[in-house]
Amino acid sequence: xxxxxxxxxxxxxxxxxxxxxxxxxxxxxxxxxxxxxxxxxxxxxxxxxxxxxxxxxxxxxxxxxxxxxxxxxxxxxxxxxxxxxxxxxxxxxxxxxxxxxxxxxxxxxxxxxxxxxxxxxxxxxxxxxxxxxxxxxxxxxxxxxxxxxxxxxxxxxxxxxxxxxxxxxxxxxxxxxxxxxxxxxxxxxxxxxxxxxxxxxxxxxxxxxxxxxxxxxxxxxxxxxxxxxxxxxxxxxxxxxxxxxxxxxxxxxxxxxxxxxxxxxxxxxxxxxxxxxxxxxxxxxxxxxxxxxxxxxxxxxxxxxxxxxxxxxxxxxxxxxxxxxxxxxxxxxxxxxxxxxxxxxxxxxxxxxxxxxxxxxxxxxxxxxxxxxxxxxxxxxxxxxxxxxxxxxxxxxxxxxxxxxxxxxxxxxxxxxxxxxxxxxxx
Ligand code: C5P
Numbered sequence: 001x002x003x004x005x006x007x008x009x010x011x012x013x014x015x016x017x018x019x020x021x022x023x024x025x026x027x028x029x030x031x032x033x034x035x036x037x038x039x040x041x042x043x044x045x046x047x048x049x050x051x052x053x054x055x056x057x058x059x060x061x062x063x064x065x066x067x068x069x070x071x072x073x074x075x076x077x078x079x080x081x082x083x084x085x086x087x088x089x090x091x092x093x094x095x096x097x098x099x100x101x102x103x104x105x106x107x108x109x110x111x112x113x114x115x116x117x118x119x120x121x122x123x124x125x126x127x128x129x130x131x132x133x134x135x136x137x138x139x140x141x142x143x144x145x146x147x148x149x150x151x152x153x154x155x156x157x158x159x160x161x162x163x164x165x166x167x168x169x170x171x172x173x174x175x176x177x178x179x180x181x182x183x184x185x186x187x188x189x190x191x192x193x194x195x196x197x198x199x200x201x202x203x204x205x206x207x208x209x210x211x212x213x214x215x216x217x218x219x220x221x222x223x224x225x226x227x228x229x230x231x232x233x234x235x236x237x238x239x240x241x242x243x244x245x246x247x248x249x250x251x252x253x254x255x256x257x258x259x260x261x262x263x264x265x266x267x268x269x270x271x272x273x274x275x276x277x278x279x280x281x282x283x284x285x286x287x288x289x290x291x292x293x294x295x296x297x298x299x300x301x302x303x304x305x306x307x308x309x310x311x312x313x314x315x316x317x318x319x320x321x322x323x324x325x326x327x328x329x330x331x332x333x334x335x336x337x338x339x340x341x342x343x344x345x346x347x348x349x350x351x352x353x354x355x356x357x358x359x360x361x362x363x364x365x366x367x368x369x370x371x372x373x374x375x376x377x378x379x380x381x382x383x384x385x386x387x388x389x390x391x392x393x394x395x396x397x398x399x400x401x402x403x404x405x406x407x408x409x410x411x412x413x414x415x416x417x418x419x420x421x422x423x424x425x426x427x
Contacts, residue, residue: 024052087122225286
């Protein structure tokens with residue numbers, strides 16, 4: 001282990017090299033169990049406590065459980081260059097518990113002890129389990145630090161609501177060791193190839209109001225876009241999901257690091273995309289956006305008695321948001337952001353699907369087009385999908401069939417090198 005390309009790594013049979021940073025909170029006693037779980041699972045664990053952490057659980061406990069020497073100082077073991085070696089070799093760093101003080105130091109890059117140097121000498125994914133009193137967690141400074149760290153690709157688990165150290169209870173309790181362990185293992189098995197990238201994903205279907213109570217909409221559930229957002233976040237990206245009329249229950253399982261912005265109509269979706277487009281490295285337009293809207297939305301409910309036997313709605317064309325983003329980016333297609341479109345087509349054959357996809361790709365001018373067939377019984381609302389991925393120029397980059405999580409993985413796999421290209425150019 002420790003030989004993976006920068007920014008990516010994976011598990012193998014020998015287990016991972018895990019650094020467990022322990023900071024000065026009472027929850028340190030729970031981290032004892034976390035370290036046990038990791039060692040039992042065959043991982044090589046080095047515990048790096050802060051000086052304050054040792055006030056709660058002493059060095060001999062950490063050394064006995066991890067079966068590795070423990071130090072807090074950068075001045076010990078100097079010939080081994082321990083202050084950077086640990087970070088460089090780590091496959092994963094877990095900081096549990098993380099105090100408000102440590103979060104502030106991490107956000108600022110302060111490296112005045114072994115944990116600080118290890119963190120900034122490392123490219124490994126970092127999972128942080130905060131633990132502190134509710135007021136400290138909610139303080140604007142802590143929230144700003146958490147935001148900064150999330151933007152940088154740091155993963156968070158918790159804090160949870162529950163009993164705190166004193167008589168009080170509230171948000172701030174460290175997540176239980178078993179759950180931290182599960183998250184750490186999941187993180188350890190996923191390449192962190194989008195660390196430091198911002199990805200914007202639209203999902204769901206827009207609704208065009210007719211009057212205060214009616215709309216024209218479509219059957220998109222938002223599942224495919226949600227899976228793309230989740231996959232990008234798992235791989236280290238800072239993700240914003242623009243959710244167009246998505247059922248709340250579908251959004252509930254999403255990692256808390258994903259920012260969700262809810263929109264209704266195409267105009268709202270367009271405004272939300274434009275607000276965030278400049279900071280995005282990639283935009284994945286998975287939402288089914290209405291091509292038309294009602295020209296004049298009625299102020300009051302349209303009454304049957306006023307309409308007679310037939311009702312005529314005057315529809316006008318909506319702006320094509322994706323096309324607009326392509327135009328705004330200019331002629332160079334190797335500029336930020338990478339633009340991914342979706343095409344949902346009712347077709348009779350795979351050939352027809354790809355033919356339509358190629359035509360749409362040429363019309364839209366995006367960098368990648370994910371094409372899928374839809375119909376009364378496929379595509380929309382379903383948990384499975386068959387995605388075909390066309391790159392600029394029309395060549396088929398790949399296809400994936402299966403649960404929407406799997407098709408999302410294929411899409412993100414195709415996206416990573418494109419983001420790499422624009423990031424490389426930007427250097
Ligand atoms: O033209 P069509 O609606 O088939 O194109 C689908 C793709 O274009 C999707 O990625 C969708 O999010 C995007 N789109 C858009 N603005 C529209 C219509 C579609 O950005 N008005």
